[in-house]
Amino acid sequence: MAFVVQTDISPDNGSFLPTTDNRLIGSLRAETRRRLAMAATRIELNTGDVLTRAGEPIDRLVFPEGAPAMLSVSTGGSSQDVGLIGRDGVVGWSRLYSDQPTPFTARVHIQSGSAIEIPAAAVVNAADDDPELLKRILTFAQRFTMQMARTLASALRDVPERRIARLLLMIDDRIDGDTMSVTHASIAATLNLRRATVTDCLHILEGEHMVRCSRGRITMRDRAALQARAGLAYVAEDGLAPETPR
Incomplete structure (x- = not known):
């Protein structure tokens, strides 16, 4: 409570x-x-x-x-x-x-x-x-x-890797710092994906130095690269005021 x-x-x-x-x-x-x-x-x-x-x-x-x-x-x-x-x-x-x-x-x-x-x-x-x-x-x-x-729209058209990139960017927009307390299981539940699929996609993003994954945490390393990977699935002011500073 x-x-x-x-x-x-x-x-x-x-x-x-x-x-x-x-x-x-x-x-x-x-x-x-x-x-x-x-x-x-x-x-x-x-x-x-x-x-x-x-x-x-x-x-x-x-x-x-x-x-x-x-x-x-x-x-x-x-x-x-x-x-x-x-x-x-x-x-x-x-x-x-x-x-x-x-x-x-x-x-x-x-x-x-x-x-x-x-x-x-x-x-x-x-x-x-x-x-x-x-x-x-x-x-x-x-x-x-x-x-x-x-x-x-993203759930209907985008591959899991792009949907995961979008979610991580949206979380990053709403917290302080670059480290988010998020697990593979919670990402899978939010996006209605298999946990194994989330793990495979995060391994790819980590291998390309966009994020760093540790137990229960994901750290943003290269936001610009992750945004490029998300492509049109991510809109910077998605649910946020356009004037919100980053």
Whole structure:
């Protein structure tokens, strides 16, 4: 379970404005950020923590800071990963235009880290008074929709090696540093591939000095080469704000 590491990030006075690594929150007007901070809590997340569960009401929105979240949908009794949300996004965005249960299960993926948790009602109320907040979240939702569409297209047309290269680049976009805590098994589950296929492809990428693989970790060595290998399967702003710095 997630646990609170800071119970109140609200301002002590009108001049103090809390900071966050979440770029969506950081892009908002100072007044709106202060308002959200009054209801917000910074939480610490561990790999595997569940942020939302499919079919359950959305009672909070979670803005990742350093712990990317993988969204999945249930299909015929099993689940399939469909998209990755990093620090420029938010989990639970659909609550702003519907009170329907979430269709996604969201779990912390790759590494532990912090996030900003805000009750859904507080975000909805703030969006009623600041249309720019709603616009920012819906813009993110559109980018995430495109990420899912490209994921589907890549699954239908691309060879496993290219799909793996795309996934590693997307993870690298959403974490600090060049080393990701990801296993062959987790890549296989995310991309619906055989583990042996993932291992063979990673051996090729490692042999060409694009990545370095160790137990439970993959380190990016030559991002440009990996991007060339991914080809059209990878779009730099896939689910990310185009202006996000690298």
